[in-house]
Amino acid sequence: MQHVTRYVLFLLLMLLPQQGWADETYFITREQINLSALLAPPPAVGSREQQQEMAVLLNFQNTRTPAQVAFARADMDRSVFRFQDVMGENFTAQKLPQVAALFAKIKKSADHILAPAKAHWDRPRPYTSNPDIHPCVDKPDNASYPSGHSTFGTVSAIILANMVPEKQTALFERAELYRLNREIGGAHYPSDVLAGRISGTVIAAFLLRSPEFQAEFAAARSELRTVLGLPAL
Template sequence: MRHLSRPFVLLLLFLLPQTGWSGEALFVSREQIDFARLLPPPPALDSVRQQREMDLLLMLQKERTPDMEAFALADAERSVFRFADAVGENFTAEKLPVAAAFFKAVKENGDELLGPAKKHWDRPRPYAANPAITPCVPKPGNASYPSGHSTFGTLMSIVLANMVPEKQVQIYDRAEQYRLNREIGGVHYPSDVVAGRIAGTVIAAFLFQSPTFLEDYAKARAEVRQVLGLPQ
């Protein structure tokens, strides 16, 4: 190392933490929330409840229209900006770079917390349990319970509703549509979605106790309200 130039050494020192800290700079850690202990197990594959859930999905599949399928497909995108129809047309990533980065960090934190629970229960997707289920959205490559989209939509709606309480009703209604679209899409059972709603709420509660989160949240909130033309 003594033969390396000082600028090169400094560059190495700058780069190494970037890879070493990946996944560590979280607002809430896995040690704080263990969903395998907090959530009930999903219905057993041979249970009456499982069959009832499957029957409901088959009914939704039969009744869904092309417009419903298109809506479910669009909501397969896990982006907070899917809530623009509830918040306002100026709620876009292009106009909100600070908020976009903030919500991306929140999403990644949520994924980090939910991952172990999905692996713990390893529930097969509806279409894996029953070939009569034909999804109209992309098939995810992970387990079914809890729903990651439902967790994400719930978490985003709570944070966003706190930023823009003037649109709280519209935001929470939109979150309900977002969750339901996972059932309409044929990739989640109702119990997956319910568990995701609980998980998203729990994560939000922990986030609002994090000083680091609150600091970043305040900056994103200020930008969102300014772009939407709302008082600070």
């Protein structure tokens, strides 16, 4: 009986999503994008450049308003639906299941591409190097460079702009605020954010060249434009 029970449990485990058990990505691979070879190294700990960046963060810390703190905390959410303020009230996961599914894959793929670069440089977070930095956002448990939020925000803005080119300017402006909130929040150096912007742009370029991605992109774009009341492209 015990043998049967163990066998049933084994089968149930095999049916569960294998998240964290396997290296999985969608549309693109690490072999295509090696960010460790594309990005410049971050400023070294103790360097003049790092000290200048630290001064920028301390200035943000000393001048940020309660509204900025609330905005930075809200933007901790790495979700494409943080662009709702640009896309409108109908831009929700409930109304846009295909969009939600596509950007969940994009997020997972971006994280997969970014992970080796974070591990390669293993840059300490600003508050780790300087006890005078007091983040107003949660402290991530991974390395600082490149910024994952900035990468995802950049990819999201580019893909959304290709779905709804009518909102391209506003989407790119919102992405800039999304990235800046990582500095205002005290979680990232400016160079982390810049590297995230570059990384996100590269990842988006490869995604848009993927035939597999284009198939899902087209369906999500059609759904989005219908929900927003825009004509088909």
